[in-house]
Amino acid sequence: MKKYCFGIDVGGTTIKCGLFTVEGVLLEKWEIKTRTKDNGANVLPDIAATVLAKMGEKGIEADSVSGIGIGVPGPVNENGCLPYAVNLHWGFKDIEGELGEMTGLSVKAANDANIAALGEMWKGGGAGSRNMILVTLGTGVGGGIIIDGKILPGYHGAAGEIGHAFVAPKIKDPCNCGNCGCLEQVASATGIARLAKEELENSDEDSLLRGKPDLDAKKVFDAVKEGDALAIRVAEEFGGYLGTALSIFAEVTDPQVIVIGGGVSKAGPIILDYIAKNYRKHAFPALRETDFELAILGNDAGIYGGAKMVADL
Amino acid sequence: MKKYCFGIDVGGTTIKCGLFTVEGVLLEKWEIKTRTKDNGANVLPDIAATVLAKMGEKGIEADSVSGIGIGVPGPVNENGCLPYAVNLHWGFKDIEGELGEMTGLSVKAANDANIAALGEMWKGGGAGSRNMILVTLGTGVGGGIIIDGKILPGYHGAAGEIGHAFVAPKIKDPCNCGNCGCLEQVASATGIARLAKEELENSDEDSLLRGKPDLDAKKVFDAVKEGDALAIRVAEEFGGYLGTALSIFAEVTDPQVIVIGGGVSKAGPIILDYIAKNYRKHAFPALRETDFELAILGNDAGIYGGAKMVADL
Numbered sequence: 001m002k003k004y005c006f007g008i009d010v011g012g013t014t015i016k017c018g019l020f021t022v023e024g025v026l027l028e029k030w031e032i033k034t035r036t037k038d039n040g041a042n043v044l045p046d047i048a049a050t051v052l053a054k055m056g057e058k059g060i061e062a063d064s065v066s067g068i069g070i071g072v073p074g075p076v077n078e079n080g081c082l083p084y085a086v087n088l089h090w091g092f093k094d095i096e097g098e099l100g101e102m103t104g105l106s107v108k109a110a111n112d113a114n115i116a117a118l119g120e121m122w123k124g125g126g127a128g129s130r131n132m133i134l135v136t137l138g139t140g141v142g143g144g145i146i147i148d149g150k151i152l153p154g155y156h157g158a159a160g161e162i163g164h165a166f167v168a169p170k171i172k173d174p175c176n177c178g179n180c181g182c183l184e185q186v187a188s189a190t191g192i193a194r195l196a197k198e199e200l201e202n203s204d205e206d207s208l209l210r211g212k213p214d215l216d217a218k219k220v221f222d223a224v225k226e227g228d229a230l231a232i233r234v235a236e237e238f239g240g241y242l243g244t245a246l247s248i249f250a251e252v253t254d255p256q257v258i259v260i261g262g263g264v265s266k267a268g269p270i271i272l273d274y275i276a277k278n279y280r281k282h283a284f285p286a287l288r289e290t291d292f293e294l295a296i297l298g299n300d301a302g303i304y305g306g307a308k309m310v311a312d313l
Numbered sequence: 314m315k316k317y318c319f320g321i322d323v324g325g326t327t328i329k330c331g332l333f334t335v336e337g338v339l340l341e342k343w344e345i346k347t348r349t350k351d352n353g354a355n356v357l358p359d360i361a362a363t364v365l366a367k368m369g370e371k372g373i374e375a376d377s378v379s380g381i382g383i384g385v386p387g388p389v390n391e392n393g394c395l396p397y398a399v400n401l402h403w404g405f406k407d408i409e410g411e412l413g414e415m416t417g418l419s420v421k422a423a424n425d426a427n428i429a430a431l432g433e434m435w436k437g438g439g440a441g442s443r444n445m446i447l448v449t450l451g452t453g454v455g456g457g458i459i460i461d462g463k464i465l466p467g468y469h470g471a472a473g474e475i476g477h478a479f480v481a482p483k484i485k486d487p488c489n490c491g492n493c494g495c496l497e498q499v500a501s502a503t504g505i506a507r508l509a510k511e512e513l514e515n516s517d518e519d520s521l522l523r524g525k526p527d528l529d530a531k532k533v534f535d536a537v538k539e540g541d542a543l544a545i546r547v548a549e550e551f552g553g554y555l556g557t558a559l560s561i562f563a564e565v566t567d568p569q570v571i572v573i574g575g576g577v578s579k580a581g582p583i584i585l586d587y588i589a590k591n592y593r594k595h596a597f598p599a600l601r602e603t604d605f606e607l608a609i610l611g612n613d614a615g616i617y618g619g620a621k622m623v624a625d626l
Contacts, residue, residue: 160567
């Protein structure tokens with residue numbers, strides 16, 4: 001039985017690192033810089049160096065480490081290979097093979113949104129479930145699908161790309177993906193700000209949101225809590241898009257729990273009310289009571305999920 | 314290594330039975346009646362009797378049979394139990410336990426739409442894939458989700474209930490499930506007939522469909538093949554609803570192939586054109602080239618899938 005494992009979450013500017021027990025206790029976390037120059041040639045060597053240094057510092061022998069689980073911003077196929085990662089300037093990369101060779105440890109790689117989902121299932125908002133959908137409402141809308149306790153990567157490594165579900169025919173400008181009308185355009189932090197701006201432009205109605213610079217999701221939900229009618233309409237529209245989309249996603253995988261994370265979720269349980277109400281309106285009867293939870297691991301979800309990928313090796 | 318297995322597909326009026334080799338060769342198929350009286354008390358004993366009789370007839374010993382895989386019309390949980398099956402007048406039923414005891418064989422149970430999906434993955438339109446969505450366009454719209462070569466049952470046994478995705482806000486009369494605007498109401502055989510009737514009522518335009526009694530999906534697609542403009546609009550609307558919904562489903566599980574079955578699929582490859590065109594319009598870029606295939610096992614898909622569930626035991 002191994003005792004320790006590492007969870008690594010590679011972002012475009014920093015790499016989050018965690019040393020865990022295989023039972024999921026986070027012993028120490030730290031960050032290193034993501035050096036993207038030279039087509040990201042330093043990224044994996046830097047990770048290898050920091051992991052080996054941590055083992056040296058703590059006096060941890062290689063044979064007590066179950067492995068390194070790593071999340072990267074791009075689609076990872078079933079063999080742990082990444083065809084491309086725009087933010088890291090990587091082309092094709094055999095992450096598991098290369099990092100394994102550098103460290104002598106077992107390595108498992110997955111997409112970063114997916115390891116966040118696995119982390120929330122292990123020790124977060126989805127703890128106790130083995131079939132879960134995580135929706136991350138940040139600058140964009142990401143997702144991760146957990147089936148039978150494991151990440152569902154999908155045939156093209158694109159399972160859980162639920163932010164790009166076509167839900168809003170009224171949106172005529174393109175999403176980052178090139179399509180128009182994506183869930184991300186109406187349910188992300190920027191999407192909620194967009195809906196609020198539309199509401200403000202379409203009426204002269206008094207509102208706490210009027211004249212506020214830098215409208216964001218937090219300001220919208222703060223106004224909702226104050227009973228602001230216009231903000232409540234924005235929350236309803238957001239909840240309508242996301243709740244309805246989630247009812248469709250649930251008809252595919254029938255999760256035990258739907259976990260809502262990302263910056264927007266910091267508005268608190270009130271956002272679950274608007275999402276769940278609209279979800280239950282359209283969900284198939286057998287799915288109507290599916291549980292909704294807020295994510296609780298925040299930016300640590302990725303390192304938890306990375307650790308979970310290798311905890312049982 | 315076992316040599317034989319049985320696939321059983323329980324319907325409301327007949328029970329389809331198949332004797333297979335574990336490699337998936339259908340050696341013999343037959344049907345018995347579904348006796349639903351006495352709350353379906355005879356259903357499992359009748360299946361046990363017909364399986365044991367077939368083994369006797371063929372001189373097959375129990376130790377050369379890997380098991381019985383059975384599909385039933387209702388949600389089956391992870392333990393092979395069925396909370397209810399309206400068509401069979403069953404309440405809670407431990408199918409695997411009861412049928413196993415009656416026959417002395419290993420039994421695996423699943424939902425009938427799901428075993429059809431597994432059959433199509435094994436020897437049908439999805440052969441060669443391990444990650445698939447089957448859509449069955451019949452009187453209703455059913456579905457089955459295959460992940461990593463196995464049926465995804467879902468937490469409530471309701472994974473793949475994609476016929477009840479909310480896609481058509483214009484539909485104000487209730488679906489069989491009680492909701493309004495379900496995919497089933499616009500993409501099933503009856504749904505296509507509904508769309509055609511609407512088109513006929515909303516114009517005086519000449520059409521091959523005008524004045525035809527018993528409009529059905531076949532007549533619509535026959536007229537499409539003749540270049541009938543009104544029928545083509547119906548096909549476009551059908552393809553728009555189904556293709557868009559499939560693009561959303563694919564963003565959840567990222568299948569290698571989407572297989573279209575059921576009575577409507579008998580219209581042939583032309584329906585794939587209308588579905589795939591609309592799918593590709595809205596799919597996330599990485600998912601745009603997902604393969605579309607017609608189901609090929611017809612009514613035998615369920616017995617194939619049943620056999621596959623136990624072929625490797």
